[in-house]
Amino acid sequence: MVLGLALGSLLLLVCLLASVLLGAADIAPEMVWQAIFQFDGSTEHLIIRTVRLPRAILAVVVGAALAVAGAITQGLTRNPLAAPDILGINVGAALALVLAVFWRGSGSYVGFAFAGAAIAAFTVYWLGSMGRSGLTPLKLVIAGAVLTYLLSSLTTGILILSQRTLDEMRFWLAGSLAGQDMATMLSVLPYIAVGLVASLTLGRQLTLMSLGEDVAQGLGLQAAWVKVGAAIAVVLLSGSAVALAGPIGFVGLVVPHVVRFVVGVDYRWILPYSIIFGGILLSVADLAARLVIRPQELPVGIMTAIVGAPFFIYLARSKIKR
Template sequence: MGARRRVAVLVVAIVAVVLAVVVSLSFGSRPVSVAQIVDGIASWLRGETAADIGAIAVQSRVPRTVLALLAGAALALAGALMQAITRNPLADPGILGVNTGAALAVVIGIAFLGTSSALGYLGLALVGAFVTAFFVYFVGSVGPGGTTPIKLALAGAATTAALSSLVAAILLPRQAVMDEFRYWQIGNVGRADWETMGIVVPVIAVGVVIALLCATSLNALALGDDVAVGLGVHVGRIRLVAAVAGVTLCAAVTAVAGPIGFVGLMVPHAVRLLVGSDQRWLLPLSALGGAVLLTLSDTIGRVIGAPGEVEAGIITAFLGAPVLIAIARRTRLRGM
């Protein structure tokens, strides 16, 4: 893959992010004009409330747009990491159960422990995500042949189904607060606020930095463990560090947006088709692609659900299901 093409893809991705932001601020239950976007953002930067109702709508959309960008980038980056360290084309925070494990921990905290703070959500999500990741890896490594992509995918799917049932069992008897809990069952960015993001953004930033620092070693890992060791890479250490970064990114997003699936599955595959498997390009471009995908998914949900909204997690699942089927068919055919 030529460097010129990769640079072109990078430029297109950056432009796409800008356009996604403009679309997110423009459309919703009430469309606004470019002038109202400028007025709303200018007033927001000055710390003032805009006078025009359209500009006020823009100001209300700024936090959720920022969260959609951050969450999409983190989930896509986590998916790329998981695919790299497991060499599994089906690896994704949702399919491997990490998102659902984090959501279950948060739901348990809300229902039984009285947790209500963003810091409490983050701590519970981290515990749930890491416990689930360890469990899925353990189950996927049991039996002859050790850990294989198919065994990991099956273990993740079974774990996701079991944990989703537990989430539903906790939610159903609590009809009075069903709207509050539904947020942790589907995934949405509509409840974004600056205080919450101020807590999770540093965690996401650390995860992103660690992920990008792992890129060169992950390239060596793709050549096989023996070759990677010959190149001076500590295979076990790099897998552990990359896994911790990926799970941390998933947990941070789940703590503020609930379990949003398929972003980490779709985006790395699309980017890989465009720029190849060089992790130095794949990881940052996946982050940009994930930001675009989730931001547009949130906007689509607001438009088609007006005057309410359809959760972004439903839109990404609707878009991601055909991709999952296509990947599964291709993987099966290769194995025959």
């Protein structure tokens, strides 16, 4: 397991370097070294420091946040189809940010993203718990789909009413890593760090919760506190990721399943592996988005959807058969 983490970290470093070197114009490796350690203020060095390097780091950070949030959601709900984007949490954060820009204009509104994600998470849980049978995986997915459509429609309505808001957020709403500077990322990074650390401390508890709440409580686990802590971690991670890069889909769905294939069902290993694999997936997706039609680029959310949508269909069909 430890060897796998080391190899994954090495692969992540390679993806990070490739993200800096490749793009609309390829950059020589020695130029990157000089820009970091021998900065001379030239245009090439400025591009590396202010555009390429922040974007590469952002892909790793956002990918890790989305993957861990998805892993926690699946473990907490015992639902293999659960993820913050599938359950409407990411869309809730996006709607809150669109409302903030609509009312106040451009700015940093991370708090709005947290509030939107929290309200969406509570709403989908409440909707999925209605009825005699209580919360079930199927009802949770249906509630998430309904909430996602509703919030997406409200977001579209706001954008239709305000051309200014549409112009400012059109590319971001498709999921994009472009345009963020290091200062913006550093302002959000503490929230992601808290969410990741909190998640890693919940590894054992989530493993027990994935066996069933009755089993977990029988083993002495205080399930209510675990749910609260896990929900806070998901809100911090999802809200931060959406604030930085928009509602990027399917990373939180795909990565945990790939990780389980490698390490099994123990969340003490699933969560750290998800950090690495999430960063790798989004880095590769962003690199593909920049290279496929260069010198132009696609939103990275389109690339993750190309991979994630077929995976979701396969996953849904396999679980229905079971």
